[in-house]
Amino acid sequence: MGAADRAVQYARNWLLATEPGSRVHDVQDDPRFQHRGVDLLWELPSGEVRGIEVKGDRQPRRRRYFFELVSNLERDTPGCFLYSGADLLVYVFLAQGELHVLPLKTVREWFLPRAKSYELRHTFTQTGAIRYTTVGAVVPVKDVQEAVPEVKYIPLPRRGQTAEDIQAEQAAAEAQQTPRPPEEDVPY
Numbered sequence: 764m765g766a767a768d769r770a771v772q773y774a775r776n777w778l779l780a781t782e783p784g785s786r787v788h789d790v791q792d793d794p795r796f797q798h799r800g801v802d803l804l805w806e807l808p809s810g811e812v813r814g815i816e817v818k819g820d821r822q823p824r825r826r827r828y829f830f831e832l833v834s835n836l837e838r839d840t841p842g843c844f845l846y847s848g849a850d851l852l853v854y855v856f857l858a859q860g861e862l863h864v865l866p867l868k869t870v871r872e873w874f875l876p877r878a879k880s881y882e883l884r885h886t887f888t889q890t891g892a893i894r895y896t897t898v899g900a901v902v903p904v905k906d907v908q909e910a911v912p913e914v915k916y917i918p919l920p921r922r923g924q925t926a927e928d929i930q931a932e933q934a935a936a937e938a939q940q941t942p943r944p945p946e947e948d949v950p951y
Contacts, residue, residue, distance in 0.1 A: 770819025800847025
């Protein structure tokens with residue numbers, strides 16, 4: 764299972780645990796949702812449906828978000844961070860064992876006036892014979908968390924750990940307001 768698939772699975776599990784009785788529909792391969800930047804539909808027990816965009820990051824020491832601004836530089840297509848109609852961006856740091864839930868509209872509104880303050884990075888994707896360039900802003904997690912208090916941090920389960928263990932850890936951390944460890948300065 765690749766990084767993207769694992770990230771989606773973690774997101775799905777968290778959504779279902781957060782709202783018992785909810786349902787999650789995977790629409791990654793549905794063209795009606797691909798152009799909207801939505802990977803999952805989260806159907807709440809109330810009947811409300813929320814769009815979820817999922818990003819998986821497998822870099823071991825990075826504590827920065829990569830906000831995709833240009834999806835395909837060669838075709839000049841906008842990045843998912845700019846056009847997604849999702850309600851939430853679930854960003855999964857796989858190596859660190861963290862899931863972050865960002866209210867996408869609020870984070871986008873905070874980021875856009877400050878976009879020039881952040882470094883742009885290029886990544887390359889190879890699909891078959893086609894190689895394309897993606898451009899994104901590298902934004903420290905702490906900047907977003909300080910500016911947008913609605914951002915949630917959820918530790919992922921470690922081997923042998925139950926959902927109850929995670930909830931207890933989260934509650935204890937929130938009660939103590941334990942500061943996050945300092946961010947290492949690791950190049951994107």
